[in-house]
Every structure is written in C-alpha cells, then in structure tokens.
Amino acid sequence: MATDPIRVAQVLAGAEQGGAENFFVRLVSGLNERSELQEKAFIRGHAHRLDALRSNGVEAEGFRFGGKLDLLGKWQYVRALQAFEPEIVMTWMSRASSTTPASPKYVLVNRLGHYYKLKYYAHADYWVGISRGICQHMVDGGFPKDRVVYIPNFADETPVTPLPRDSFNTPPDRPLILAAGRLHENKGFDVLLHSLVQLPDTTLWLAGSGPEEAALKKLCAQLGLQERVRFLGWRNDVTTLMASVDLFVCPSRHEGLGSIVMESWAHRCPIIATNSQGPGEAISDGISGLLTPIDDADALAKAIQRVLASPDLKHTLIEGGSRVYAEGYCKAHIVQEYVELYARIRR
Numbered sequence: 001m002a003t004d005p006i007r008v009a010q011v012l013a014g015a016e017q018g019g020a021e022n023f024f025v026r027l028v029s030g031l032n033e034r035s036e037l038q039e040k041a042f043i044r045g046h047a048h049r050l051d052a053l054r055s056n057g058v059e060a061e062g063f064r065f066g067g068k069l070d071l072l073g074k075w076q077y078v079r080a081l082q083a084f085e086p087e088i089v090m091t092w093m094s095r096a097s098s099t100t101p102a103s104p105k106y107v108l109v110n111r112l113g114h115y116y117k118l119k120y121y122a123h124a125d126y127w128v129g130i131s132r133g134i135c136q137h138m139v140d141g142g143f144p145k146d147r148v149v150y151i152p153n154f155a156d157e158t159p160v161t162p163l164p165r166d167s168f169n170t171p172p173d174r175p176l177i178l179a180a181g182r183l184h185e186n187k188g189f190d191v192l193l194h195s196l197v198q199l200p201d202t203t204l205w206l207a208g209s210g211p212e213e214a215a216l217k218k219l220c221a222q223l224g225l226q227e228r229v230r231f232l233g234w235r236n237d238v239t240t241l242m243a244s245v246d247l248f249v250c251p252s253r254h255e256g257l258g259s260i261v262m263e264s265w266a267h268r269c270p271i272i273a274t275n276s277q278g279p280g281e282a283i284s285d286g287i288s289g290l291l292t293p294i295d296d297a298d299a300l301a302k303a304i305q306r307v308l309a310s311p312d313l314k315h316t317l318i319e320g321g322s323r324v325y326a327e328g329y330c331k332a333h334i335v336q337e338y339v340e341l342y343a344r345i346r347r
Contacts, residue, residue, distance in 0.1 A: 005038040006342050009086040009106075012043045013065030013095035017209070017234050018182065019259055020113050023153050024092055025049060029056035030154075030335045037339065040084050042077060065095055074099055088342050090128070094120040107345050112138065114256035115277065126345055130257040131278045149341055152282075153259045154334040155239070155266035155325070162244040168205065168230040175202040175308045178245040178269075180238045180260060181252075183210030188251035188274060193219055194297035195251075196228065199304060203228050205245065207235040242269040246314075247307050252276045253294055261289070262329050265321035270314050272303045288320040 010028045014021040024043075029052075032039050041053050045062025053060040061080060064073035078101065081089065090109040091097040097110045098120045110124040112134055118141040121127060126147045129135035135150045165172040181187045189206060193216065196204055206216075206229060213231070220229050235241065238260070242248055248264045250273035257278035264271040271289040273279035274296075283289040290307065292299040307314055327333075 003036075005036055006346055007085060007087045008037050008039045008342060009081055009084055009089040010039060010041045010092070011081075011089060011096040011100055012041070012092040013063075013099065014044060014093065016046050020093065021049065022156070022236075023259060025052050025056075026154070026156060026331075027334070027338070028053060028058055030331055031338060032056060032058045034335065034339055037342065040086075042081060065099060067095070087346055091124075097121050097124070107347060109341075109345070112256075115254075118143070126341075128341070130259075131281050133277045133281055134256055151334060151337045151341070152329055153257055153262055154329055154331040155259070155262040157266055157331055158239070160237070160240040160243050160267065163240060165244070167244070168232065170203050170205070170230065175199070175247075176205065176245045177202060177247045177249055177304065177308075178205045178207070178241050179249045179251065180207040180235065180241065181250075183208045183212040183216060185212060186252060186254040187212075188253045188295070189216055190219055191274075191295055191297050191300060192249055192251040193223055193225060193229070195301035195304065196225055197223050198298070198301035199308075202304070202308070203230070205230050205232055205241060207232040207238055207241060209234040239263055239267045242267045245269065247272065247304065249300070249304065250274065250279055251300060252279070255279055258282065262325060264289075265325035265329070268318045268322055270307055270317040271321065272300070272307065274300070282324075284320070284324070287316070288324045289317055 012024045028041050031037055041058050041060040044065045050060050050062050063077040064070055066073045086106045088107045090111055091100045092111050102108050102123045108124045109126045110121040111128040113130050115137050127138050127143055128149050128151050130152050132150055135148050138148050139145045179192055242264055248269045248271045250258055250260055252274055255276040255278045261279050261282050274294045275291045283291055285291040290303045292303050
C-alpha cells in the first residue's frame with residue numbers, strides 16, 4: 001500500500017554566511033529530490049538562502065529568529081510551523097532548537113554540528129550528531145543512546161573548473177596551498193601563518209572572514225608574509241579553489257566535523273589537518289590525509305613540505321580520500337541515511 005510522503009520541517013536560524021548554512025541548503029535540497037518526503041524550510045530571512053532553496057524546488061519561508069525577547073517573531077514562526085503540520089521537525093544549532101517547542105504532533109530532531117551546550121537541546125525526541133565524537137558528547141551528557149544518531153555531512157559535489165594558477169596575483173610557478181573557514185581563533189590560522197615562515201617558496205590562499213581578520217593580517221605583516229598570503233574574503237567557490245591548488249590545510253584547534261575534509265576528498269585535493277575532534281576522527285593518517293598535533297607550527301610545516309615534495313604521497317592521499325568519501329560520505333549515502341531515519345521515527 002502506498003504511503004503518503006513524510007512531512008518534514010527543516011529549521012535554521014543561522015548566520016548570513018557559514019559552512020553549516022551552506023550544508024543546510026545542500027542537504028535540504030537533496031532530501032527534496034526524494035519522493036518519500038515533503039519538505040518546507042523555515043529559516044532566518046536571508047534572501048540569498050531563500051532564493052537558493054526555492055531555485056532547487058524547496059518551499060521556504062523566512063523569519064526573524066530574534067531570540068528570547070522576540071516574542072512576536074517566535075509566535076509568527078511557531079504559527080507557520082504548526083500550519084505546515086509537520087510529522088518531523090529537524091532543527092539546526094541552538095537558536096532554532098531552543099525556539100522550537102516540543103509537541104505531541106511531531107517528532108522533534110535536533111541536529112548538532114559541534115560540541116554545543118546541551119541545555120538548548122534537551123527537549124528533543126531524537127538527536128543527530130555529525131561526528132561520532134559529538135554523539136558521544138550527547139550520550140555523556142545524559143541523552144539516551146538509542147535516540148542519538150550519527151550521520152555525517154556530504155560535500156558540494158558540483159563539478160568545477162580550476163582557476164588559473166596566477167589568479168589573485170599569484171606566482172604561477174610556486175607551490176600553492178589553500179585554507180578556508182571563518183577567521184576565528186578556533187580555526188588556528190595563526191598557526192598556519194607561523195608554519196608558512198618555514199616554507200619560503202609557498203603561497204597561501206586564505207578564504208574566509210570573521211573576527212580574527214585584522215589580527216591575522218597584522219600577524220602576516222609581522223612575519224613578513226604579505227607577498228605570499230592572499231586574503232580572499234568569504235568565498236562560495238571553495239571547491240573551485242581546491243581544484244586549483246596543490247594542497248588544502250585545516251589547522252583548527254576545535255572542529256566538530258570539518259566538512260571541509262569531505263570537500264577536499266570529493267574534489268581530489270590532498271589534505272593536511274590538525275588532530276582536532278572531527279578531522280582526527282575522519283582522517284586515517286597517511287591514507288586519506290595527514291594529521292599533525294594541534295598548535296604545532298613546526299609539525300604542520302614539515303607535513304606540508306612532505307606532500308609538496310612527493311607526487312607519490314600526494315597521489316596516495318588523493319586516492320585514499322576519494323575512496324573514503326565514496327564509501328561513507330557521498331551525497332547519495334547521506335541522503336539515504338536521513339530518509340531511513342525519518343521513516344523509522346515517524347509516528
């Protein structure tokens with residue numbers, strides 16, 4: 001007997017730009033392609049994200065998500081959510097999760113992409129963690145183990161064309177590495193700049209924006225790296241950048257999953273990452289990437305030099321990462337896991 005599609009509300013009160021926000025569009029759009037589901041996205045009213053979802057056929061509506069004192073905004077959101085009559089509501093990060101009430105009319109799923117404070121998520125029925133470490137964090141915090149589910153992220157798999165090597169006024173005959181993410185202390189870009197001092201012929205493209213931008217530019221000047229570092233600002237074409245460079249570096253101090261790892265695997269760019277939570281879990285050292293200790297600029301510099309100096313090692317890391325991605329992180333695999341989860345927990 002035919003079963004009606006599962007009505008799923010996807011809720012995000014995210015920033016204007018961000019990796020989690022980009023993945024929201026990818027996953028919700030991918031799930032919308034499945035006939036088993038009928039989705040609607042409830043998001044903060046960023047026009048570019050609403051347009052991106054709607055262009056992929058996703059019904060989407062924007063709200064303020066202004067916080068505890070925004071009673072009118074919360075009422076408008078909750079009223080619209082109830083009008084949609086969802087069977088499952090999946091919220092992303094703390095603002096959306098704390099704003100969305102539990103209800104006997106739907107199953108509430110909180111999706112956690114980092115080691116967040118769990119008090120904002122305790123009222124849910126199920127929880128999705130994007131790494132095993134995050135799942136263990138929830139279990140250790142008292143959430144029932146049988147209701148905590150591990151489902152990682154997938155990359156933007158859209159084929160890309162590499163940029164010319166001399167883009168951004170880059171010397172075309174020098175080694176070229178890429179780092180990307182929010183310019184925040186947790187991302188460890190200061191460590192990468194210190195490591196670059198030991199790599200005198202190497203150029204760095206640093207894509208991102210955030211609160212540490214001024215401090216990083218000041219450090220860059222202090223280290224004499226102005227001629228070899230290109231601050232690219234926030235970019236929506238990181239996979240294109242990956243296809244254009246010799247190596248991707250993720251020097252994070254803290255990283256919940258490190259979706260950028262999956263991006264590098266999917267686009268066949270070798271990766272070096274610090275042994276932070278997510279990358280340390282996902283990467284098999286020497287097989288799908290290289291791992292170095294957190295806050296160790298010397299070790300990071302040596303690892304970068306190893307890859308740049310060895311075509312064989314570079315090939316090994318590319319093939320290993322590509323294989324791991326295809327087997328456990330690709331879009332088809334992750335979308336299927338969510339469809340199966342929703343079918344299993346549907347009331």
